[in-house]
Amino acid sequence: MTDRSGTMDAEKASWCLSEMANGMERSRILSIAADVRAMIADGREITAFTVGDFSPAQFSVPDEIIEETNKAFAQRETNYPPAAGILEARASLAEWMSHRYGVDVGVEGIILGSGARPVLYAAFRLFLEPGDGLAYGVPAWNNHYYVHLNDAKKIPINTSAENRFLPTAKQIAEVIGDIRVLILNSPLNPTGTCFSSTELQAICEVIINENKMRKQAGSKPVMLVFDQVYSTMTSPGVEHIHPVQCCPEIADYTVTLDAISKSLTATGLRLGWMAIPAAMAPPVIALIGHMGAWPTRPLQTAVASFYADHSKVESYVSQLNQGIHSRMEALMEGLDNIQAAGHAVQYVPPQGGIYLSTRFNLFEHLGVSTNEHIRQWLLQVPGIAVVPFQAFGLEEESGWFRISVGAVSVEDIENSMQRLFSALSH
Ligand SMILES: Cc1ncc(COP(=O)(O)O)c(C=O)c1O
Incomplete structure (x- = not known):
């Protein structure tokens, strides 16, 4: 050669x-x-x-996921799925998000991607112009790479063991004027720690107050990207809290990311989703479509039926x-x-x-x-x-x-x- x-x-x-x-x-x-x-x-x-x-x-990975995926393959479900995901999967996940976390975005607000990463990338693309501030606690997983990909301005917030390595409302308030997107991850990779309801509520209040002022000033609001890919994995006695559960008003400013990668230990299968207020969904669907970053159709079918049965997921x-x-x-x-x-x-x-x-x-x-x-x-x-x-x-x-x-x-x-x-x- x-x-x-x-x-x-x-x-x-x-x-x-x-x-x-x-x-x-x-x-x-x-x-x-x-x-x-x-x-x-x-x-x-x-x-x-x-x-x-x-x-x-x-x-x-749950046996049902393997079985249902194989069945869908055998039935030749091999053509393009819709860019947002098949309706059955979006409906199952919309119901799951509402039932477990109080996130009510309806079917139109759920968009599937091939893992959490494409929807994470899409979330940043939705809001960030070059030079906009992307704030995140440090340590955290991979945010600095996304700052680079979006030509954003990084706003790292250094945390300490005393605060379980989580950024506090006070720290966020100090830099809120520069923030266009705040990303929070709970349970947090790499620390294994979670925000309490009180901590999250205080952070949401900082965002809500800032956004009231921005609305009057005619500037763009602070958006919260909430990455909860480990949400089902909690230690005994610890409850995972989603921001809308402690501050319903934050719903319009929140994009939630989740995936089966961690919750079903299915990192190699590649299925994640975004929950977003439905009115903001169309550009996400277009972006996922342009990237072709949707999960395979048989896997979508399997996830649709698995998540339709909440007791199966919980067990x-x-x-x-x-x-x-x-x-x-x-x-x-x-x-x-x-x-x-x-x-x-x-x-x-x-x-x-x-x-x-x-x-x-x-x-x-x-x-x-x-x-x-x-x-x-x-x-x-x-x-x-x-x-x-x-x-x-x-x-x-x-x-x-x-x-x-x-x-x-x-x-x-x-x-x-x-x-x-x-x-x-x-
Ligand atoms: C906090 C967090 N978000 C997102 C991801 C990406 O998940 P996926 O493999 O579904 O793209 C990871 C992977 O390690 C993660 O730790």
């Missing part, structure tokens, strides 16, 4: 590409995860707490939450034992999602100064693969890491904690 790769070097590629393409970054989390996979393939004993994904060996969710909880318990027990032995390890109690904010404050113990040094030591010595909060935008070298339990068993966790304990004791 002729080798044609030689004619284009990086410099020439950069000359050909747009500014936006040249500035595009690869996900830091995915590159860490790729390194870890290579080490495991090399035969190293590594516990992969890295990816926000589910190993099918640990967490399984799956409760089983899934038990699995997550048992892993969190093993993790916390292991970390508690390590801490009790005098090592500088702590965590923020988990409230939702599949993540634990964990602090390996090992700077003194290891004689190092960066999270990256600690990450490498954890990987190379006890064989524990974690992601530093820098990958989520928190730049400080404070020893905070994300631990994800989606791809590990209780036994894997127990073994990894024993290895960590003995590595720290030497």
Whole structure:
């Protein structure tokens, strides 16, 4: 075969590409995860707490989803679906959103995409002009990439462990004048923490008051993008709250994002949705159509029938939450034992999602100064693969890491904690 790769070097590629393409970054989390996979393939004993994904060996997609998808394939449901999604799926999800979260946008306000990402991208495109302010708490998942894609102005709001790494109403109020879009994610990736009703209500009030003033001034309002892809995954005693449940007035300014990627542990199947006031839906439908970013028709059919039966969804969710909880318990027990032995390890109690904010404050113990040094030591010595909060935008070298339990068993966790304990004791 002729080798044609030689004619284009990086410099020439950069000359050909747009500014936006040249500035595009690869996900830091995915590159860490790729390194870890290579080490495991090399035969190293590594516990992969890295990816926000589910190993099918640990967490399984509902059987009904597989069966109904296969049935729809067998019935040759292989032509283009409507750009917003098939009516049955939109109707099921509209009913689910209303029943579980009080989000009443009707069938017209539900738009399907191939996962949460296309609808997330669409949500930003709906409101942001170049240079508009996009505000988000830090640490958080991937927002900085979307700032770049939209040529927006980033407004990162640094959070702390004292506030469970969630931005507060007071912090948001300080920058509200610059914000066009505020994105909130609860339960939060990477911290595993959730907004309470009181916290969310205070944030909504800041937005409502600002929008009253903007309406009078004739300027565009602040829009809230609420990413709740982990909404069904909550720890015992914790309730997921949607903004409209504590502040009905926020409904007109809110776009909600959800997906089966996390709630049905179906990251590879690719189905997500947006719930938006119906009057704003047409440009979203057009954008999803232009991108061709709709889920496959058989999967839409399966989701339509699964979500039509709320008891089926709830029973799956409760089983899934038990699995997550048992892993969190093993993790916390292991970390508690390590801490009790005098090592500088702590965590923020988990409230939702599949993540634990964990602090390996090992700077003194290891004689190092960066999270990256600690990450490498954890990987190379006890064989524990974690992601530093820098990958989520928190730049400080404070020893905070994300631990994800989606791809590990209780036994894997127990073994990894024993290895960590003995590595720290030497
Ligand atoms: C907070 C959050 N939102 C959205 C997504 C994207 O979900 P999807 O895989 O459905 O595109 C993720 C994936 O990790 C996430 O953590």
